[in-house]
Amino acid sequence: MVVDVLIVGAGPTGLALGVDLARRGVDALVVEAGERLSPGSRGKGIQPRTQEVFDDLGVRDAIRAAGGPYPPRLIWKNGEQVGTKPMFDAVPADEGAPYTEPLMVAQWRTQEVLHARLRELGGRVAFGRAVTEVAQEADGATARFADGTAVRARYVVAADGGRSAVRRAVGVGMTGEPVDPNPFLVADLRVRGLDRDHWHTFVGDDGNGVALCPLAGTDDFQLGAKLPEGAAPDLSLEGMRRLVSTYTPLDPSDVTELRWASDFRPRAALADRFRVGRVFLAGDAAHVHSPAGGQGLNTSVQDAYNLGWKLGAVLGGEAPDALLDTYEEERRANAAAMLELSTGVHRGEVRRGAATVQLGLGYRESSLTRETRADPGPVRAGDRAPDGHNADGVRMFDAFRGPHWTLLGPEPVDGVRSLPAPRSYGPGVFLVRPDGYVGWAGETTEGLREYARRTGALGAG
Structure with missing residues (x-):
């Protein structure tokens, strides 16, 4: 073949x-x-x-x-519920970033x-x-x-x-290098005796323990466990029952089914x-x-x-x-x-939230990025191209959708359709890559054709 x-x-x-x-x-x-x-x-x-x-x-x-959405974390200690906290710091949504909450x-x-x-x-x-x-x-x-x-x-x-x-x-x-010396395991279980409105976290005095998270869209719980250093993970149903009954108030019989399990050492x-x-x-x-x-x-x-x-x-x-x-x-x-x-x-050094949603990632230092403006606005070449609406009411994510480049500027170039950029982008002309990043930005279209020949932008239009 x-x-x-x-x-x-x-x-x-x-x-x-x-x-x-x-x-x-x-x-x-x-x-x-x-x-x-x-x-x-x-x-x-x-x-x-x-x-x-x-x-x-x-x-x-x-x-x-x-x-579905992530539930808040419910923290247990010695069989008692001691408090809840959100899994992620809230990231406010706006027109440029309509999706800011992780999905499970x-x-x-x-x-x-x-x-x-x-x-x-x-x-x-x-x-x-x-x-x-x-x-x-x-x-x-x-x-x-x-x-x-x-x-x-x-x-x-x-x-x-x-x-x-x-x-x-x-x-x-x-x-690479190890991230944690302790063995970990993850498993999909059927469990009774816990509500499905929380990610239940049970931590022992030694810092090890288990978490049972209701898996959105399923009837399962995902079990995540940190085991004592040197422990041998037991991936059998009986092993899961022992683990759950050791760290939680549940009885072994409350783990009714093991659907999948794997062990690993974080690295x-x-x-x-x-x-x-x-x-x-x-x-x-x-x-x-x-x-x-x-x-x-x-x-x-x-x-x-x-x-x-x-x-x-x-x-x-x-x-x-x-x-x-x-x-x-x-x-x-x-x-x-x-x-x-x-x-x-x-290691607890970085909080889940703005740092982990990946909206700020980009390619400003890439050889494929060309920023030709002397005074760039809020959106620069190499940045993720934000969502938004232009003066004609066109939504950017609708314009970007599909396997093509998108030119945001005042006039078409070599037959490639051009759309006005939203005011939120600031002044300039923007060529948006098929993966939603600004590849080229300029005050005018001068120099755009040379960039497009190297990247296939105009041929893809």
Whole structure:
């Protein structure tokens, strides 16, 4: 089989990239080592910036229907309720940022929504394809699988998790460190005896304990546990019952069903490279986070969103291959910052809220960013392009939605439609990238055509 892009891994990263490429008409195949989408709630927080991405990909309504808001945390001590507090510091919404509250969506449900959207767009996932080898040539790469089949692609994207077989196959190392010496586990349980209006937190005198969070959109609770250093996690139903009865007032029998469980030791690790020839690393294959603060899945979706339009432009002949080098430049620096943030949240040094919603992330230092104004206004090249309405009543997120560049300025350029920018952007002309960031900004359109030729902007219009 020959395809333009082979995406290895059908988690949120691979599926989001598959959706983005499918809507661009790119011939892409997603392969997954397992026989079905992976189970488990895992990364359950959908940050506001990712909600904006999902809006563009056509799945935000389905994602909202699959989950719900985070409940407040209810703190227990010695079997008694001692108080509640919100999970996140409030971030006020405004016209430029309509989504400011994280959503809780079990990861398996996020995957189902993205998979359904991929199929709707004509994309596909081939299950039971475990990668055993990746060989690169000048004009492509060939992946071989344990079942004896092979796929040749012009580009391969490793979205196959922290133990990425593709990353190992192309010889990329990861640099990192433990975040916490204690073992942790996460599980999806059916539990009786607790209300579903709170995230119940039970901390023992030794600082270890469990939290039981009602998973929005399901009948399950997600159990998260920090165990004593050196403890051996028991992922059986009986092990969960012992753990719950040790730290909570519940009886062992109140844990009625174990649906999924996994153990881990929190660490922060960053791949040494995000691109090796025809192979790109994305998601957990490129960066591994502590789950604290809900940054891992969201950073991974941003990887896919950044890479998708660039692959589409190069494969469509609208931009040179050099455009793809900006994926590593932009995303590796961003992932490093998010790893530091995740570790800070885990250690209690950073509060969940404005720092974790990812609305402030951008690419001002990228070689792909051009700010030509002597006195930039509130929105600069490299910034996330805010929502808002212009003088004609057009909503920006409606104008941005779809796999295209958007020109905000006084006149069309080379046939690319132009819209007035909202007053909130300040003066100037803005060229908004397909991933919702301002790529170029100027007082006039002088210099815009040169930038557009390098990025494929006018060809994509």
